[in-house]
Amino acid sequence: MLSSLTAGAAEDAAARLELVPFDEVERRALAAPPALDALAFLAPAERVKIIAEVKRSSPSRGALAAISDPAALASTYQSAGASTVSVLTEGRKFKGTLEDLELVRDAVSIPVLRKDFITLDYQVFEARAAGADLVLLIVAALDQAQLAHLQELIQSLGMTALVETHSADEVERALDVGASLIGVNARNLSTFELDRDLFGTLADRIPAGIVRVAESAVKTAADVSHYRSSGADVVLVGEALVTGDPARTLEEFLGVS
Numbered sequence: 503m504l505s506s507l508t509a510g511a512a513e514d515a516a517a518r519l520e521l522v523p524f525d526e527v528e529r530r531a532l533a534a535p536p537a538l539d540a541l542a543f544l545a546p547a548e549r550v551k552i553i554a555e556v557k558r559s560s561p562s563r564g565a566l567a568a569i570s571d572p573a574a575l576a577s578t579y580q581s582a583g584a585s586t587v588s589v590l591t592e593g594r595k596f597k598g599t600l601e602d603l604e605l606v607r608d609a610v611s612i613p614v615l616r617k618d619f620i621t622l623d624y625q626v627f628e629a630r631a632a633g634a635d636l637v638l639l640i641v642a643a644l645d646q647a648q649l650a651h652l653q654e655l656i657q658s659l660g661m662t663a664l665v666e667t668h669s670a671d672e673v674e675r676a677l678d679v680g681a682s683l684i685g686v687n688a689r690n691l692s693t694f695e696l697d698r699d700l701f702g703t704l705a706d707r708i709p710a711g712i713v714r715v716a717e718s719a720v721k722t723a724a725d726v727s728h729y730r731s732s733g734a735d736v737v738l739v740g741e742a743l744v745t746g747d748p749a750r751t752l753e754e755f756l757g758v759s
C-alpha cells in the first residue's frame with residue numbers, strides 16, 4: 503500500500519508540474535514569507551504537545567469527516583492549544599489538497615505540516631510555496647540518498663522535516679541524516695496494523711535533543727498518557743479529533759501531564 507500511495511502522489515505531482523512548471527514553483531517557494539521555527543513550538547515542555555490533523559478520509563478507515571472548512575477546523579485546533587496543524591494534502595485516499603494547506607496557513611499562527619507521500623523536490627517546493635513550515639518524510643518510502651537530499655532541501659528552505667519511522671533500523675536512518683524531529687508511527691503503512699507500544703520500544707533510541715513524536719492510534723486521553731509516559735514530547739492525532747468534538751477532545755488530551 504505504501505508504494506502505491508507514494509507512486510500515486512508522485513503521479514499527481516507530475517500532473518501539477520504540467521500546470522505550474524518547476525522553476526515557477528521554486529520561485530514561489532523562495533518568495534514565500536519565512537517558515538516558522540517549528541522546533542521552537544514543539545520543544546519538550548512540562549506538558550505534552552499536540553500536532554492536530556486535518557484528516558477527511560484514510561485508506562484504513564475510509565471517510566471520516568466532511569471538513570468543508572479546513573481553516574475553521576485549524577483555528578479551533580489553535581484556540582484549543584494545538585502546537586502545530588498537520589494537513590493531509592494527498593488527494594486519492596485522504597481527499598486532501600494543497601489548497602487546504604494554504605487555507606490553514608492563512609488561518610493560524612502556529613506551524614503547519616504538509617503530510618503527504620513526498621519523494622520529489624517539486625513537492626517540497628510546493629509545500630513551502632503553500633506556506634508549510636514542516637514537511638513529512640517517511641523513511642520507508644525513501645532510499646537513504648533521497649532521504650538525505652530531501653531533508654537537506656527542506657532545511658535549506660527554512661522548514662523542518664518530520665522524519666517518520668516504524669522500526670529501529672528506520673530510527674537509525676533518520677539519525678544518520680541529522681533529523682531533529684523524529685516520529686514513530688504506530689500504524690504500519692503497508693498493513694495498517696496499529697501498535698501503540700512501538701513508540702515505547704523505540705523512544706530510547708532517539709537521543710535527548712531530538713524532539714520525539716508519537717504518531718497515530720490515539721482514541722482516548724489514556725492513549726496520550728501512554729505515549730507521554732513512554733517518552734513522547736509530542737503526539738500527532740487525526741481521527742479522534744475529526745470524528746469527535748475537536749476542541750473538547752483536544753483540551754482533554756492536553757490535560758495529560
Ligand SMILES: O=C(O)c1ccccc1NCC(=O)[C@H](O)[C@H](O)COP(=O)(O)O
Binds near residue numbers: 741
Ligand atoms: O491513516 C491511515 O489509514 C493511513 C494509511 C496509510 C498511510 C498513512 C495513513 N495515515 C497517515 C497517518 O499517519 C495518520 O493520519 C496520522 O498519524 C494520524 O493518525 P490517527 O490519529 O490514527 O488518525
